[in-house]
Amino acid sequence: MTSHSIAVIKGDGIGAAVIDAAWEVLQAVAKGSGFALHDTAFPWSCDHYLETGAMMPADGIDTLRRFDAILLGAVGWPAKVPDAVSLHGLLLPIRKAFDQYANVRPHRLLPGVQGPLRTDRFDILCVRENTEGEYAGAGGRIHVGTPHEVAVETGIFTRRGVERILRFAFTQARKRRGKLASVTKSNAQKHSMVFWDEITRQLAAEHPDVEVTSYHVDAMAARMVTAPESLDVVVASNLFGDILTDLGAAIQGGLGFAASANLNPERGAPSMFEPVHGSAPDIAPLGIANPIAAIWSGAMMLEHLGETAAAERVMAALAATTARGIGTIPGKDRTNAITAAVLSALS
Amino acid sequence: MTSHSIAVIKGDGIGAAVIDAAWEVLQAVAKGSGFALHDTAFPWSCDHYLETGAMMPADGIDTLRRFDAILLGAVGWPAKVPDAVSLHGLLLPIRKAFDQYANVRPHRLLPGVQGPLRTDRFDILCVRENTEGEYAGAGGRIHVGTPHEVAVETGIFTRRGVERILRFAFTQARKRRGKLASVTKSNAQKHSMVFWDEITRQLAAEHPDVEVTSYHVDAMAARMVTAPESLDVVVASNLFGDILTDLGAAIQGGLGFAASANLNPERGAPSMFEPVHGSAPDIAPLGIANPIAAIWSGAMMLEHLGETAAAERVMAALAATTARGIGTIPGKDRTNAITAAVLSALS
Numbered sequence: 001m002t003s004h005s006i007a008v009i010k011g012d013g014i015g016a017a018v019i020d021a022a023w024e025v026l027q028a029v030a031k032g033s034g035f036a037l038h039d040t041a042f043p044w045s046c047d048h049y050l051e052t053g054a055m056m057p058a059d060g061i062d063t064l065r066r067f068d069a070i071l072l073g074a075v076g077w078p079a080k081v082p083d084a085v086s087l088h089g090l091l092l093p094i095r096k097a098f099d100q101y102a103n104v105r106p107h108r109l110l111p112g113v114q115g116p117l118r119t120d121r122f123d124i125l126c127v128r129e130n131t132e133g134e135y136a137g138a139g140g141r142i143h144v145g146t147p148h149e150v151a152v153e154t155g156i157f158t159r160r161g162v163e164r165i166l167r168f169a170f171t172q173a174r175k176r177r178g179k180l181a182s183v184t185k186s187n188a189q190k191h192s193m194v195f196w197d198e199i200t201r202q203l204a205a206e207h208p209d210v211e212v213t214s215y216h217v218d219a220m221a222a223r224m225v226t227a228p229e230s231l232d233v234v235v236a237s238n239l240f241g242d243i244l245t246d247l248g249a250a251i252q253g254g255l256g257f258a259a260s261a262n263l264n265p266e267r268g269a270p271s272m273f274e275p276v277h278g279s280a281p282d283i284a285p286l287g288i289a290n291p292i293a294a295i296w297s298g299a300m301m302l303e304h305l306g307e308t309a310a311a312e313r314v315m316a317a318l319a320a321t322t323a324r325g326i327g328t329i330p331g332k333d334r335t336n337a338i339t340a341a342v343l344s345a346l347s
Numbered sequence: 348m349t350s351h352s353i354a355v356i357k358g359d360g361i362g363a364a365v366i367d368a369a370w371e372v373l374q375a376v377a378k379g380s381g382f383a384l385h386d387t388a389f390p391w392s393c394d395h396y397l398e399t400g401a402m403m404p405a406d407g408i409d410t411l412r413r414f415d416a417i418l419l420g421a422v423g424w425p426a427k428v429p430d431a432v433s434l435h436g437l438l439l440p441i442r443k444a445f446d447q448y449a450n451v452r453p454h455r456l457l458p459g460v461q462g463p464l465r466t467d468r469f470d471i472l473c474v475r476e477n478t479e480g481e482y483a484g485a486g487g488r489i490h491v492g493t494p495h496e497v498a499v500e501t502g503i504f505t506r507r508g509v510e511r512i513l514r515f516a517f518t519q520a521r522k523r524r525g526k527l528a529s530v531t532k533s534n535a536q537k538h539s540m541v542f543w544d545e546i547t548r549q550l551a552a553e554h555p556d557v558e559v560t561s562y563h564v565d566a567m568a569a570r571m572v573t574a575p576e577s578l579d580v581v582v583a584s585n586l587f588g589d590i591l592t593d594l595g596a597a598i599q600g601g602l603g604f605a606a607s608a609n610l611n612p613e614r615g616a617p618s619m620f621e622p623v624h625g626s627a628p629d630i631a632p633l634g635i636a637n638p639i640a641a642i643w644s645g646a647m648m649l650e651h652l653g654e655t656a657a658a659e660r661v662m663a664a665l666a667a668t669t670a671r672g673i674g675t676i677p678g679k680d681r682t683n684a685i686t687a688a689v690l691s692a693l694s
């Protein structure tokens with residue numbers, strides 16, 4: 001029997017509840033599909049930081065490296081630990097260490113979910129560059145605290161970095177409806193974004209079967225709410241992808257439905273799967289966190305592990321659940337009730 | 348009789364049609380309100396570039412300096428002149444030369460206009476920093492054309508620049524509902540955005556009567572579609588403001604309704620008023636450009652010139668027009684018909 005070993009990091013706040021739910025669903029589908037999932041849990045979190053002084057041990061990355069995939073809940077608890085520490089001590093180092101350069105986020109409405117838009121006709125796959133660009137961290141400040149203080153923040157784009165994310169996006173477009181929207185702001189950022197546009201044009205010539213359009217990020221943000229049905233695969237830099245995927249989450253009914261994969265497409269290191277939502281410490285004690293985004297992320301993990309049929313079963317069970325009106329309205333159904341409905345839809 | 352001298356730059360494409368409409372409305376309200384508006388037209392545009400080799404003459408900025416305000420249509424005609432030339436030859440130099448650091452854009456639905464959101468309850472004023480930040484233009488590329496090419500793009504934020512836009516935004520919040528949302532991405536951009544957050548906190552202490560909240564730009568993009576009614580004044584950097592104001596235009600029914608002011612609040616140089624939309628050369632011959640955004644921008648100009656009652660009359664006439672269903676659906680009514688309806692609502 002095939003077996004996959006998964007590193008499970010529940011993290012903070014609602015991370016535990018949604019990952020417990022996702023894991024139960026993943027185990028059920030594995031059992032029914034004839035493969036095994038083994039989990040090893042890591043208690044890395046803000047509490048772990050308060051106990052040990054680090055979000056994860058010094059050999060954390062080495063430890064994770066031997067797993068087939070990483071399933072992450074949510075990291076961060078600003079009242080206990082500044083985001084600068086928690087995110088830069090766990091989430092971002094994992095993305096970088098394992099070269100998870102493709103952050104993939106599907107945006108569509110599950111049946112029965114009402115989003116904020118009048119239209120419900122859209123099915124978008126956002127592909128976000130996840131390792132460089134505007135989040136390179138380069139920069140600094142001078143004349144600190146004086147009236148003459150200046151802060152600079154430098155985005156760094158490499159040809160390798162831009163080319164590989166675009167190639168990945170072209171591949172996704174070929175698997176879907178054959179349309180790729182590349183997002184830049186080359187009329188105002190004349191170095192990095194013109195560079196990105198040039199590479200897009202070069203790769204477009206290699207992929208004549210994919211219909212490529214370049215949009216400015218401002219126009220794309222507008223398009224996602226005025227004509228989302230016109231979009232298929234959307235590829236963007238780290239910052240632009242970050243913004244557009246939160247907007248994508250919003251139009252698909254909110255963060256309760258937003259799943260994501262941080263992929264290393266060459267499989268040289270494990271990929272990581274996480275709901276887009278944060279740890280929401282305030283609602284954690286209430287038992288009402290929506291596990292759908294985490295379960296959906298689990299389905300993306302199964303897909304990545306080659307368990308396509310099982311992934312499709314999970315997605316069908318999610319759709320059957322929301323079609324019954326369960327889990328569709330934030331805070332209405334308890335985490336347990338939603339999970340139970342998904343499990344019963346699976347069987 | 349008070350008299351205001353206005354530099355009018357129609358620009359490209361539909362710029363002429365919408366500015367002609369706006370000017371007619373402005374003249375009508377001036378006549379009825381007891382002040383005079385004098386226009387001096389400048390033919391600066393992409394056609395001008397093709398004739399003369401420059402978007403505006405070398406002394407263009409000096410010429411504009413003596414006017415009380417500038418009314419601009421739209422600049423750019425990519426098929427004739429690259430955006431890099433047209434925008435950087437006219438629009439952006441004017442914003443910078445006259446230190447129009449506050450780009451102000453109101454986002455609300457005129458009566459009868461149906462936006463893409465299910466809700467119609469919002470009234471947001473976006474304040475965008477307009478002179479520095481991510482659009483500083485600093486950066487470059489090395490190893491050009493090789494596999495090792497790297498492009499960098501540096502955002503530059505000065506304390507003076509950040510402080511003055513925030514102060515302006517606080518002033519606007521005081522004139523409205525007393526709420527200010529400051530937008531950054533300080534969990535990923537640790538130099539510039541942490542700097543912005545620090546200055547926001549300092550100014551918040553000076554303005555205890557304003558309720559200030561900081562949002563990450565991704566969360567703000569989501570909030571503008573999921574809970575726009577929670578927002579009053581939104582202040583953001585050049586790039587973030589650019590993105591959020593296109594999103595704001597989208598939720599208010601599209602670019603046909605998006606007005607803007609590029610303000611020099613200290614009045615050391617003229618301010619510029621322009622619809623957010625582009626020149627749309629493809630629809631220019633059809634006579635169906637919506638003049639509402641340009642007329643609304645004209646009302647913002649009157650307000651800036653101290654003609655508050657006249658500005659309110661123009662806004663009331665716009666509301667009366669759209670409430671009758673005129674100008675509410677893109678392409679349905681001709682520019683002339685919409686203008687005529689606004690003029691008759693004025694009288």
Ligand SMILES: CC(C)[C@H](C(=O)O)[C@@H](O)C(=O)O
Pocket residue numbers: 087242276534535565
């Ligand atoms: C928490 C933050 C650093 C993170 C990011 O910007 O990458 C988050 O917004 C996301 O989208 O995964």
Ligand SMILES: CC(C)[C@H](C(=O)O)[C@@H](O)C(=O)O
Pocket residue numbers: 187188218434589623
């Ligand atoms: C045309 C472009 C340079 C401009 C900008 O980004 O400032 C436009 O998008 C705007 O919002 O006024």
